Amino acid sequence: MRSRLPDQVAEALLAPLVDQHCHGVRRDDLVRSAFETLITESGAPAPPGTTHFDSPLGLAVRRWCAPLLDLEPHAPPAVYLARRAELGAEEANRRLLRAAGVVAFLMDGGGDGDLLSPAETGRLGGAAADEVVRLERVEEEVAAEGLVSLDYLDRLQREVEERASRCVGLSSVVAYRYGLDFEAGRPSRGAVLAAAGRRLADPKRPLGDPVLLRHLLWLAADVARERALPIQFPCGDGGARPSAPHRGDPARMAGFIRALLPLSVPVILLDCYPYHRQAARLAAAFPHVYAGEARPAALTESLELAPFHKLLFGSGGAGVAETIYLGALNHRRALGRLLAERLAEDEWSAADAVRVAQMIGSGNARRIYRL
Structure with missing residues (x-):
């Protein structure tokens, strides 16, 4: 990388990253x-x-x-x-996480069972670490408490508000639970109460009711506005139910995204491949929309469409620390190749390349997540 790039550009690529989208890794052998x-x-x-x-x-x-x-x-x-x-797992995790060159891990979930918590990940990785709260997980914990409808809804609001006070962002997997072709507006109080009754009749099943999902999203939007938090939306085809209509194309969210515009809540579209071009276009069209993509090829195409201040690095790593390290490595290699091409064609200056690498690697995330 250094032989093809000016020193200042290579140094910008190797600077510590903010991993704005990763999960816990196993702590056991x-x-x-x-x-x-x-x-x-x-x-x-x-x-x-x-x-x-x-x-x-x-x-x-x-x-x-x-x-x-x-x-x-x-x-x-x-x-x-x-x-x-x-x-041993601890030493292997320590080596791999530190080699990733990450200054802050923003983790979807707080660690559970055999998975490292954010605090443990930060300690082993020599970095800061914070939680991004998964909304559906919060709802399922509240539903399991066996409350009646009104108490359930009040408890859900309090719990989202309380979790939001201790995290750097919220996330929703509505794409994987229902799909992205849902109504944009807030559901009525009557519709929410009726959906809550249906939900509490079988509280152990995963949340998939479209009315309650919309209610949860709008509740999160209100809380995110108050606390200046972003909301992440993993999209793409990975993990979605095959029956979910238009489950992965973030363009199907355009109505909801437009409805959020007056709230100025940052919306971060994650892992949108093979719909990363649609995500990049949404980031270009809406001031509050951003895109994060772990696949190197998708990053290259996203840079052709989205403003550079709208793109964020995230390893997408999960399960084993190798995935976090390789996410960081692949990001640096892919972006390095792209910068080298732009410089060789004299399309960008070295200063431009440095700025782009810094924005995507850490600067945009620091600004959006208020790190």
Whole structure:
């Protein structure tokens, strides 16, 4: 990277990042079968006679993560996992998280069970760490308390307000629970009460009622306005129910996004691939919309459409620390290639390239999340 870029541009790329979208990683030692399920989106074991190491992520782990564990690049899977076990989960996590070069981890969720909490992630990664509160998780915890409808709605509001006082942002997976083709306006009080009654008749099921989801989103929007918090919306096709209509295209959210405009609540569209161009266009069209994309190819195309002050880095890492490290590495490599091309064509100056790298890597996130 340094041989192709001016020193000041290479230094900007290597500067500490704000990882505005990551999840907890496992704190326990992992056997091979458990590790492999964490390096695939399916979360399922590989078919008999195959391995999830035979994938882009599996090869990247062996190439780029192996040296961080004192192994040669391309170490065989068995050797890699044996060394990981020899070091222990804490030391392996410490090396990988610190190598990511992250100054702040903004984590979806507060850590649960075998997952590192934000405080533990920050300690091992040598960085600050804060929580982004998942709205649907809050609702499901409240629903499980067995309240009647009115008490449930009051309790939900208080809980969202209280959680918001201790976090840097809110997030919703409405795209994965229902889809993005939902009505934009606030639901009526009567409709919400009726939906609450239906919800509390079976409180253990995941939240999927469109009326309650809209109510939760507008409740979050009001709280976010009061506390100057952004709201994240993971989109794309990953994890969505196959039956959810138009589940991944963020353009389907345009009505809701437009309705939020008077509130000036920042909306961050995450992981929108293969709809990243639509997300970039929304970021260009609306002053309160931003885009974060972990895939390097999507980042390159997003830079063709969105203002540079509207794009944010996020590793999307989850499950194992390797995914957070590789997210940061791939971001720097992809952005470095793009900057080198712009400089070689004399489209940008070195100062422009430095500024773009700084904005996307940390500056935009510091401003939006008020870090």
